[in-house]
Amino acid sequence: MSDLRFRSVEEASSRKAVKVELPKERVDKYYAEKVFNRQKMFEYLPAKTYEALVKAIDNKEPLSREVADSVADGMKRWAVEQGARHYTHWFQPMTGGTAEKHDAFIEHDGKGGVIETFSGKLLVQQEPDASSFPNGGIRNTFEARGYSAWDISSPAFIVGNTLCIPTIFISYTGEALDYKTPLLRALNAVDKAATRVARFFDPKVNHVLCYLGWEQEYFLVDEALYAARPDLVLTGRTLMGHESAKNQQLEDHYFGAIPSRVEAFMLDLEIECHKLGIPAKTRHNEVAPNQFELAPIFEEANLANDHNLLLMSVMNEVARRHNFRVLLHEKPFAGINGSGKHNNWSLGTDTGKLLFAPGKTPKDNLEFIVFVSNVMAAVFKHNALLKASIMTATNAHRLGANEAPPAIISMFLGSQLNEILDSIEKNETDTILLQGKEGMRLDVNQIPELIIDNTDRNRTSPFAFTGNRFEYRAVGSSANCASALISLNAAVAAELDEFADRVEKRVEKGENLDKVLLDEARRNIIKSRAIQFDGNGYSDEWKEEAKRRGLDTESSAPLMFDSYLSPSSVEMFKKVGLFTEKELEARNEVKWELYTKKIQIEARVLGDLAVNHIIPAAVSYQRLLVDNVYKVKELFDADTAQRIAGEDLKSIEKMADHMSKIKKLVDKMISNRKVANKIESERQKAIAYHDTVAPLLEEIRYHIDHLELLVDNEIWPLPKYRELLFIR
Numbered sequence: 024m025s026d027l028r029f030r031s032v033e034e035a036s037s038r039k040a041v042k043v044e045l046p047k048e049r050v051d052k053y054y055a056e057k058v059f060n061r062q063k064m065f066e067y068l069p070a071k072t073y074e075a076l077v078k079a080i081d082n083k084e085p086l087s088r089e090v091a092d093s094v095a096d097g098m099k100r101w102a103v104e105q106g107a108r109h110y111t112h113w114f115q116p117m118t119g120g121t122a123e124k125h126d127a128f129i130e131h132d133g134k135g136g137v138i139e140t141f142s143g144k145l146l147v148q149q150e151p152d153a154s155s156f157p158n159g160g161i162r163n164t165f166e167a168r169g170y171s172a173w174d175i176s177s178p179a180f181i182v183g184n185t186l187c188i189p190t191i192f193i194s195y196t197g198e199a200l201d202y203k204t205p206l207l208r209a210l211n212a213v214d215k216a217a218t219r220v221a222r223f224f225d226p227k228v229n230h231v232l233c234y235l236g237w238e239q240e241y242f243l244v245d246e247a248l249y250a251a252r253p254d255l256v257l258t259g260r261t262l263m264g265h266e267s268a269k270n271q272q273l274e275d276h277y278f279g280a281i282p283s284r285v286e287a288f289m290l291d292l293e294i295e296c297h298k299l300g301i302p303a304k305t306r307h308n309e310v311a312p313n314q315f316e317l318a319p320i321f322e323e324a325n326l327a328n329d330h331n332l333l334l335m336s337v338m339n340e341v342a343r344r345h346n347f348r349v350l351l352h353e354k355p356f357a358g359i360n361g362s363g364k365h366n367n368w369s370l371g372t373d374t375g376k377l378l379f380a381p382g383k384t385p386k387d388n389l390e391f392i393v394f395v396s397n398v399m400a401a402v403f404k405h406n407a408l409l410k411a412s413i414m415t416a417t418n419a420h421r422l423g424a425n426e427a428p429p430a431i432i433s434m435f436l437g438s439q440l441n442e443i444l445d446s447i448e449k450n451e452t453d454t455i456l457l458q459g460k461e462g463m464r465l466d467v468n469q470i471p472e473l474i475i476d477n478t479d480r481n482r483t484s485p486f487a488f489t490g491n492r493f494e495y496r497a498v499g500s501s502a503n504c505a506s507a508l509i510s511l512n513a514a515v516a517a518e519l520d521e522f523a524d525r526v527e528k529r530v531e532k533g534e535n536l537d538k539v540l541l542d543e544a545r546r547n548i549i550k551s552r553a554i555q556f557d558g559n560g561y562s563d564e565w566k567e568e569a570k571r572r573g574l575d576t577e578s579s580a581p582l583m584f585d586s587y588l589s590p591s592s593v594e595m596f597k598k599v600g601l602f603t604e605k606e607l608e609a610r611n612e613v614k615w616e617l618y619t620k621k622i623q624i625e626a627r628v629l630g631d632l633a634v635n636h637i638i639p640a641a642v643s644y645q646r647l648l649v650d651n652v653y654k655v656k657e658l659f660d661a662d663t664a665q666r667i668a669g670e671d672l673k674s675i676e677k678m679a680d681h682m683s684k685i686k687k688l689v690d691k692m693i694s695n696r697k698v699a700n701k702i703e704s705e706r707q708k709a710i711a712y713h714d715t716v717a718p719l720l721e722e723i724r725y726h727i728d729h730l731e732l733l734v735d736n737e738i739w740p741l742p743k744y745r746e747l748l749f750i751r
């Protein structure tokens with residue numbers, strides 16, 4: 024067993040960087056070469072079809088069958104030229120990640136052969152045999168099957184030999200079975216509501232777009248070491264492992280040079296991204312050893328999210344070429360930083376204005392304050408829901424578990440904005456804002472202090488204002504960002520709608536528009552100031568303080584999911600046309616079920632490793648020690664023997680103690696699982712797994728990690744943290 028460990032360590036440390044061929048042309052030549060974007064549409068579609076398609080995309084209209092047939096034909100021609108032989112409807116199931124079913128472009132030709140063809144019907148709509156995808160009972164209640172339909176706002180692309188068509192996945196009765204459908208609904212809702220409000224300032228605005236710039240954090244581990252860690256292979260994280268003597272104390276990784284093997288991987292990945300039209304821009308080391316980040320230029324949110332999902336799968340492929348495995352788990356290693364996926368989120372008008380950016384004139388600044396105050400109100404009102412939207416069994420390790428900050432959603436605004444809100448609250452700004460010296464006081468961008476705020480900003484905040492956008496940092500590294508964006512955009516849409524209603528009513532009664540806007544913004548600020556917290560979000564005092572402020576402090580993931588079904592969430596989702604109560608219930612069933620399954624798998628894997636790998640290794644070392652003690656006693660008198668072998672005796676006892684505790688805890692975990700498995704309700708089952716199974720994982724690990732310190736290094740069967748975490 025230990026052979027495997029040493030062979031894998033040897034293999035890992037002997038590796039050299041894989042050479043990456045740089046494309047001969049400049050990046051603009053191969054950028055998006057694998058994407059059926061407008062340029063290729065123009066080239067491969069008849070003029071009429073091209074026009075009809077572009078119009079449908081821009082106006083969010085459905086395609087006629089005739090146009091679809093023509094698009095399919097051109098798309099196939101392009102794809103086949105690129106070497107594609109198959110196509111797939113690429114969709115985003117509630118289990119996370121993406122799913123696809125590949126079909127070849129072939130049909131019988133009636134003469135015993137085949138022809139390559141692709142019809143509009145197959146492009147636009149499919150019926151994947153999706154009975155294996157969780158649906159929370161929706162399909163059972165309504166209709167046996169769901170179907171997938173092309174999202175024309177996201178262009179098709181080629182991976183390997185397959186043409187991938189981004190699709191939504193819904194039941195026959197229209198309920199969303201995926202993440203893309205509700206994301207599109209949420210973006211629509213926020214577009215409508217924000218446009219109403221933006222038109223108070225500029226009647227030329229017709230649409231408001233939502234932007235997302237994600238920052239993907241990840242770990243890399245050598246493939247051979249990964250293969251020797253069944254816990255990594257099966258659960259994505261290490262279920263045991265004593266801290267390395269050196270980990271991130273020196274923070275030298277963050278600033279350090281990127282190891283050459285990793286640099287080759289990053290280069291390869293970037294080239295792939297660019298070919299797929301993913302605008303990858305930034306790469307760097309993160310704080311923890313072996314932890315890295317990749318960030319693109321921000322894009323419209325639906326496309327950005329597709330790109331993130333695509334990136335996560337491309338990363339896996341590219342990593343293998345470099346003998347690495349990518350760990351996207353939120354906490355692959357205990358004792359060192361976990362991985363998140365900061366979501367830089369903003370709204371902007373179709374006239375090119377970012378709505379969370381302070382402007383040059385008093386009017387611009389009033390608009391900025393109006394939008395920021397509505398975000399504050401939405402995040403305050405729905406803080407429990409927003410937390411539920413980022414929570415999973417894996418992200419729980421980053422928020423709310425031990426060695427993680429408390430699971431509380433608060434908002435960091437920075438001292439500059441804070442001061443402005445103060446003065447608005449205290450009613451000091453009407454004059455300054457509306458008639459004052461060109462709004463200097465509110466012209467936040469030009470005040471040097473804001474720049475200080477921006478660079479030295481509070482890294483502990485889960486939701487931070489960062490100059491012209493909000494950075495939603497609570498999102499987990501393995502998550503589909505849509506989950507967070509659905510609730511956030513829906514909540515903000517609902518808030519903006521109510522705001523617009525109130526303003527319109529008062530203006531109809533003859534009040535001055537600007538005064539009403541400022542007054543309503545002030546009300547938002549006053550009622551939602553409790554969401555603002557610029558202090559240390561990792562401190563214990565914050566938890567108490569947050570409770571006093573009425574923020575949600577629930578730390579159990581299964582109970583957090585209840586917020587989706589709270590009266591205020593149900594009402595809000597209904598109001599913005601996002602989810603019916605039935606959909607929310609069904610989606611929650613899936614969340615609870617997934618939670619249970621994750622913990623269940625971890626429990627099984629840990630039980631197996633503890634009993635079949637760790638205890639046998641400890642026993643063989645214990646046997647050596649016992650043997651030694653016997654021999655010492657034969658050779659020496661009692662006193663001398665005690666002096667020589669006394670420590671060994673102590674170790675034998677300590678090891679016995681840990682082993683018996685491990686055995687007892689594993690038995691307890693098995694019986695708790697049996698009890699939990701009998702529970703019918705998915706919610707109750709998930710709660711049982713959270714309360715009675717998950718804590719045992721930690722307890723068992725504690726004893727295994729102590730055994731790791733006692734057992735001879737030569738006998739220990741699994742690669743250790745110091746081996747996993749430092750790529751040479």
Ligand code: ADP
Nearest residue numbers: 234235236237318319320321367368369491492
């Ligand atoms: P950080 O200091 O957090 O690394 P960066 O300046 O590198 O910040 O930006 C992080 C991400 O934010 C990038 O993906 C960038 O494209 C994105 N971003 C910048 N401005 C906006 C915006 N207005 N809306 C959405 N995302 C944005």
Ligand code: MG
Nearest residue numbers: 238365367494
């Ligand atoms: Mg960031």
